[in-house]
Structures are given as structure tokens and as C-alpha cells.
Amino acid sequence: MKLYEYQTKELFQQVGIPTPKGKVIGSATELESVKIDFPLPWVIKSQVRKGGRGKAGLIQFASTEEEARNVVQRLFNHPEKISKLLLEERLDIKKEMYLSIIIDPETASPLIMACTEGGMEIEEIAKLFPEKIIRERVDISRGLGNFQARNVMYSLGLQGKQIANGAQVLMQLYRLFRSCDADLAEINPWVITGPETVVAADAKMNIDDNALFRQKRFVKSRDQFDDDLEFEAFQAGLHYIRFDGDIGVMSAGAGLTMTILDLIHHFGGRPANFLEFGGAAYGRAAKAMDIALKNPKVKVILITTFGLIARADVIAQGIAQAITELKPKIPIVAAVRGTGEEEAFKILEGLGLEPMRYTEEAVKKAVAIAAGRAS
Amino acid sequence: MSIFIFSDTRVIVQGITGGEGKFWTKHMISAGTKVVAGITPGKEGETVEGVPVFHTIRRALSQVQADASVIFVPASFAKDAVFEALDAGLKKVVVLADGIPTQDSLEIRSWALSLGAMVMGGNTSGVATIGESMMGFIPFWLTHVYGKGNVGIMTRSGSLTNEVASHVVRAGYGFTSVIGIGGDPVPCTRFAEVMPLFQEDVHTKALVIVGELGGTMEEEAAELVQKKIFTKPLVAFIAGRTAPPEKKMGHAGAIVTAGKGTVSSKVGALEKAGARVASRPSQVGELLKESLRGNGDG
Numbered sequence: 071m072k073l074y075e076y077q078t079k080e081l082f083q084q085v086g087i088p089t090p091k092g093k094v095i096g097s098a099t100e101l102e103s104v105k106i107d108f109p110l111p112w113v114i115k116s117q118v119r120k121g122g123r124g125k126a127g128l129i130q131f132a133s134t135e136e137e138a139r140n141v142v143q144r145l146f147n148h149p150e151k152i153s154k155l156l157l158e159e160r161l162d163i164k165k166e167m168y169l170s171i172i173i174d175p176e177t178a179s180p181l182i183m184a185c186t187e188g189g190m191e192i193e194e195i196a197k198l199f200p201e202k203i204i205r206e207r208v209d210i211s212r213g214l215g216n217f218q219a220r221n222v223m224y225s226l227g228l229q230g231k232q233i234a235n236g237a238q239v240l241m242q243l244y245r246l247f248r249s250c251d252a253d254l255a256e257i258n259p260w261v262i263t264g265p266e267t268v269v270a271a272d273a274k275m276n277i278d279d280n281a282l283f284r285q286k287r288f289v290k291s292r293d294q295f296d297d298d299l300e301f302e303a304f305q306a307g308l309h310y311i312r313f314d315g316d317i318g319v320m321s322a323g324a325g326l327t328m329t330i331l332d333l334i335h336h337f338g339g340r341p342a343n344f345l346e347f348g349g350a351a352y353g354r355a356a357k358a359m360d361i362a363l364k365n366p367k368v369k370v371i372l373i374t375t376f377g378l379i380a381r382a383d384v385i386a387q388g389i390a391q392a393i394t395e396l397k398p399k400i401p402i403v404a405a406v407r408g409t410g411e412e413e414a415f416k417i418l419e420g421l422g423l424e425p426m427r428y429t430e431e432a433v434k435k436a437v438a439i440a441a442g443r444a445s
Numbered sequence: 446m447s448i449f450i451f452s453d454t455r456v457i458v459q460g461i462t463g464g465e466g467k468f469w470t471k472h473m474i475s476a477g478t479k480v481v482a483g484i485t486p487g488k489e490g491e492t493v494e495g496v497p498v499f500h501t502i503r504r505a506l507s508q509v510q511a512d513a514s515v516i517f518v519p520a521s522f523a524k525d526a527v528f529e530a531l532d533a534g535l536k537k538v539v540v541l542a543d544g545i546p547t548q549d550s551l552e553i554r555s556w557a558l559s560l561g562a563m564v565m566g567g568n569t570s571g572v573a574t575i576g577e578s579m580m581g582f583i584p585f586w587l588t589h590v591y592g593k594g595n596v597g598i599m600t601r602s603g604s605l606t607n608e609v610a611s612h613v614v615r616a617g618y619g620f621t622s623v624i625g626i627g628g629d630p631v632p633c634t635r636f637a638e639v640m641p642l643f644q645e646d647v648h649t650k651a652l653v654i655v656g657e658l659g660g661t662m663e664e665e666a667a668e669l670v671q672k673k674i675f676t677k678p679l680v681a682f683i684a685g686r687t688a689p690p691e692k693k694m695g696h697a698g699a700i701v702t703a704g705k706g707t708v709s710s711k712v713g714a715l716e717k718a719g720a721r722v723a724s725r726p727s728q729v730g731e732l733l734k735e736s737l738r739g740n741g742d743g
Contacts, residue, residue: 173547173548173551173630173631175630175659175660175661176660176661178550178551178555179551179555180551209555210548210551210552210555211555248548251546251547251548278546278547280520280544280545280546280547281546281547281548283520283521284521284546313689321604322604323605324602324628324657325600325601325603325604325605325606325655325657325684326602326603326604326605326684328605328657328658328684329608329682329726331687331688332685332686332687332725333725335686335687336724336725348603348604349543349544349568350544375604376604376605376607376608376611377604377607378581378582378583378584378603378604379570379603380604407607408584408587408590408604408607409582409584409587411587429608429726
């Protein structure tokens with residue numbers, strides 16, 4: 071789950087990481103009523119989840135109140151559907167740097183990355199200044215050492231009091247990273263504004279979805295999703311991603327589902343979605359079909375499972391329930407195999423469906439139906 | 446012969462009294478697994494399929510001896526359960542839960558490495574040595590999927606492994622051991638750590654890798670082949686060729702960022718090292734034939 075900038079900065083303020091003075095507003099009228107205790111000029115930043123806000127015109131400057139009112143008005147009417155703006159004091163930037171903590175899958179450790187060049191995406195930094203990226207691996211059982219934080223600050227070339235202050239920021243960032251179950255905590259740009267001060271001009275944090283059960287303060291709401299159906303699926307414990315093809319995919323297990331998408335493309339078809347109801351969700355085939363059918367572009371439903379714990383007989387019962395309740399008007403192709411498959415085949419036959427025994431045959435059939443070559 | 450678990454491996458089942466724990470304990474026993482104890486706090490004195498249940502592993506070990514543990518508890522309790530097993534001195538642990546917080550997995554891996562233990566998972570269907578023992582939920586009785594033979598298989602996926610395995614069996618082969626390292630972005634054990642075990646096993650004549658996009662484990666596997674640390678025929682299938690970048694496809698592991706971990710980089714590395722990579726699951730059997738023929742074992 072991606073936090074908004076203002077949420078991340080609230081967390082920063084709680085642990086003493088310096089941020090610009092700021093105020094969040096939720097409407098243009100709120101600008102009139104709130105008390106803003108920092109002087110113009112302001113930076114007005116749209117709170118959206120995606121990067122590249124500057125280029126997209128979602129970050130604006132205002133040097134008079136009149137200008138601020140116009141900018142606020144314009145941004146709240148932006149097609150991007152912005153629900154919050156962050157107003158901030160405009161910093162006197164001497165230098166922009168980059169600082170982040172990620173989980174490095176290769177070493178299975180938290181990894182600190184820092185760079186004397188900031189203000190652009192890390193991918194860009196890595197391309198332009200690969201030799202300037204400072205990496206510091208953290209042993210998760212030992213935690214981040216003060217000496218490691220100091221090493222990073224010296225490598226960044228910080229001076230005087232900036233070193234202790236910067237190291238303190240990194241220590242607190244690591245504590246937040248751990249205590250919030252983040253998989254990314256990023257300050258970019260991290261800006262030097264004076265001989266002692268380093269300020270988090272922008273802030274980004276992603277929380278591990280798997281840890282949300284113990285991170286109750288973070289709740290995934292509709293605005294975390296690109297699409298209504300994706301949100302509906304999430305609420306039902308399913309994973310759905312919409313594409314623009316016409317074959318409605320229902321599968322169990324992420325690896326198999328990805329393979330089905332690959333096979334559909336291979337045989338010349340186009341998937342309408344990724345929809346996975348494996349693992350603990352295998353009893354929810356009926357709900358999965360409900361969601362798959364809600365995309366009006368879908369011409370055929372392709373169900374391919376090869377379950378282990380996701381028992382084929384339970385999945386077949388779910389399909390039976392879905393067909394009874396939803397009465398789908400489009401063809402269904404089903405290869406439901408794995409644990410309990412003989413029972414599943416009987417259930418499918420009872421529904422008048424041909425139980426397919428080979429995944430690739432099922433995919434080919436669905437592709438042919440979508441192309442109008444079969445029914 | 447085989448790897449990781451054998452007919453004499455004494456196995457504890459943590460979370461044995463839950464629905465899946467009970468269901469799969471029955472199947473593990475019929476797979477030949479020597480299940481010596483079950484663990485569920487508050488349920489000591491009960492039995493499941495004739496297996497005595499204890500409150501804790503420590504209490505179980507005062508009555509029975511064990512070498513390994515398979516963990517059926519939910520993701521939110523998984524780290525604690527793994528630590529309980531590791532602290533009790535068990536060196537082989539299989540943690541099945543899907544959805545373990547990534548930072549928990551980092552802690553588990555770090556702790557296991559320091560103890561010289563091997564933890565498989567999370568988000569795995571388990572491990573099996575066909576005809577001897579099984580820890581997890583692998584439907585070994587489907588002989589058209591998991592026949593016995595001389596091919597090893599290691600995987601990041603469950604259902605996809607069934608699919609690939611069925612094509613290996615269709616081509617006339619069967620398996621020594623099935624090792625599910627799990628589909629999490631940071632598994633507790635990596636492909637490159639399992640391969641030396643398959644290399645040593647005299648009964649394993651070839652190895653199948655079921656990989657997917659994301660991470661660098663397939664590239665690490667290729668490196669072992671390149672360096673001749675692994676010298677047996679290797680066939681891989683890698684899912685996610687057409688997955689759009691920056692979108693999570695279920696497994697958190699399967700995400701491509703900054704151009705790293707793409708299927709094409711994995712395929713390239715494996716092929717360069719001399720492994721064969723199938724573009725569809727149904728080609729795995731054929732490629733296996735070619736590899737074994739090339740190796741003089743056809």
C-alpha cells in the first residue's frame with residue numbers, strides 16, 4: 071500500500087525527521103478557513119500516488135494569495151481527481167540529495183541507498199550516476215548501526231552538524247521502516263537548506279500489504295486502486311487486475327495465472343483480466359466469477375486451476391453455485407484439476423460443461439471462442 | 446535417495462488440529478511421512494490420525510525425537526512458529542502460509558542461516574520425496590502429476606508446478622524430490638542453495654526449475670551452471686513473459702522494477718549457461734528428453 075506524501079510526512083514529524091512547514095486541505099473552501107502559519111511563497115502539491123507529479127503539472131507554486139487561490143481551484147478541478155492538496159513553505163534549496171531504504175530481494179536485507187544527486191526517480195539516478203550511489207546493507211537481526219548511518223553521511227559529503235543531524239534522520243527512517251512494515255521509505259529530494267539543516271522535501275513510504283493485519287492505522291481504501299472492480303475483488307480477498315482483452319481469466323495460484331496470460335497471448339488471444347483465487351480464497355470461485363463477468367468486454371470465461379490445497383472439488387462446487395446464481399450468458403471453458411479432480415469432473419459434467427483435462431487445450435478453446443471460431 | 450526429506454525424517458506438524466492441518470496430516474502419513482507429533486497450544490492430550498498433540502515443541506521433544514517441522518499456522522503467526530521450531534534445534538522447517546510479512550521472512554532467513562538450518566517457504570506447497578515422505582500439501586497420489594522417477598524439481602509456485610510436473614510425467618519421467626521454495630518476494634531459501642543438494646543426489650539425473658518473473662534467483666541458478674557447480678541437465682519454465690511491468694501479479698515476488706528480474710533476463714542467463722528454457726509448460730517434457738539424451742542418459 072502506497073502512503074500519500076502528507077501521510078508519510080506526518081509519520082516523519084512524529085519521529086523528528088525535519089520536513090517543510092505545511093498544511094493539508096481537502097477543498098478550495100478550506101483554504102479560506104484554515105490558519106496557515108508560514109509565509110508565502112508556497113508550493114502546492116497534489117496528493118496522488120503516482121510519481122512524476124512535477125512533469126504532470128500536479129505541483130505548482132504560488133507567490134501571492136490570489137495565485138494560491140487560483141492554483142488550488144485549478145488542481146481540485148483536475149481530471150486526476152485530487153482529494154487533498156499539501157501546501158508547503160517554499161524551501162531555500164542549496165543542494166538536492168537522495169536517501170531511501172528498500173528491501174533487497176537478492177541479499178534478503180534492508181538496503182540503504184543514498185546519492186548526492188536527488189530530485190529525480192531512482193531509476194534515472196541509477197542510469198545517470200551509477201557510481202555515485204552509496205549502498206549500505208543492514209543485517210536485520212542486528213539493526214542499523216549508528217556507525218553505518220555516519221558512514222553514509224560522510225560518503226554523501228555532508229559537513230559539520232549536518233553529519234550528526236543527517237545520521238539521526240537515517241536512524242529514525244530505519245525505525246519507521248521497521249515499525250511500519252514498509253517495503254520502501256524514500257526521501258527524494260532530501261535537501262540541504264543551511265549549514266546545519268537537511269529537510270525531507272518529498273517523502274514516500276510503501277507498506278507491505280501482508281503486514282496490514284498488524285498495521286491497523288493504515289487502511290486500504292478505494293483510492294489505492296485504479297479500478298472499481300480491483301477494489302471490489304480486494305475486499306473479497308481476491309486479486310484482480312483489468313486488461314483490455316476479451317477472455318475472462320479465473321485461475322488459482324499466481325504462477326499458473328501468469329502462465330495462463332502468457333498462453334493466451336501465445337495462442338493469439340487477449341486476456342480481459344488477471345484474477346487469482348488460490349490459497350485461502352479457493353472457496354470463493356463464485357465471487358470470482360461474479361467479478362470476472364462484470365467486465366462487459368468479456369466474451370468467454372476461462373477457468374484453469376491445478377490446485378494443491380485449492381481443492382478441485384471445492385472449486386467446481388463454487389463454479390456450480392456461480393452458474394446457478396449468476397446464469398452467465400457467455401461460454402465457460404473449465405480445466406479444473408489437481409486435488410479432488412475426479413469429483414470436480416463429475417460436478418462440471420453435471421453442469422453440462424466439458425471438463426477439460428489439459429490446460430493448453432482449454433486456453434486454445436477459449437481463444438477460439440473469443441475469436442468467433444468456436445462456441 | 447533424494448534430498449531434504451527421507452523416509453526416516455521425523456516430522457512435527459505445527460497447527461495440526463486446524464482444518465488443513467488435519468486433512469493434510471492424513472495425506473502426509475499415507476505418503477510415508479514419519480509424523481511423530483503435532484503442536485497446538487491448548488490441545489495437548491488429543492490425537493490427530495493417531496499422532497499425539499502437544500502444547501509446545503519443547504513439551505513434545507520431552508516425549509519424542511524429531512528432525513523437521515511443517516507449519517500449518519496462518520501467516521500472522523508464522524514467524525513465531527518458525528522460531529519455535531528453530532529454537533528447539535530442528536534444522537529443516539517448511540512454512541506453508543501465504544502472506545507472511547516480508548520483514549518477517551527476512552528475520553526468519555537471517556536466523557535460520559545463523560543456525561545452519563533450512564527453512565522452505567513461505568507461500569509454498571511444501572516438499573516431497575516421492576514414495577518416501579511429504580511435508581505440506583502436494584497431491585502425490587495423482588500419479589499422472591507426481592510419478593516417481595529420476596528428475597528433481599524446484600519451484601516458486603504451487604499450481605503451476607502441478608501443471609509442469611504433469612507434462613514431465615506425460616513425457617515418461619518421474620520425480621526424486623519436489624522442493625517448493627515458495628512464491629514470496631524474499632523466500633527463506635533460494636534456488637542456488639537447493640541446487641547443490643540435487644547435484645549430490647545420485648538418483649537425480651536432471652533438474653526442472655519452475656520460475657517466474659521478479660527477483661534474481663533464476664539468474665543465480667544460471668550462475669551455478671556457468672561455474673560448473675551444478676552440472677546435471679537443467680530445464681526451466683518461467684512464468685510472466687507477458688505480465689505488464691509495475692503490476693503485482695498475486696505473488697508479491699512477481700514484480701519487475703527498474704528492468705531487473707524480467708523473464709527475458711532470466712531466459713537469457715539460463716540459456717547462456719547451457720540450460721534449456723521452455724516457452725510453454727508442455728515443452729518441458731520434450732526439452733528434458735533432449736537434455737538427457739545429450740547427457741547420454743536418454
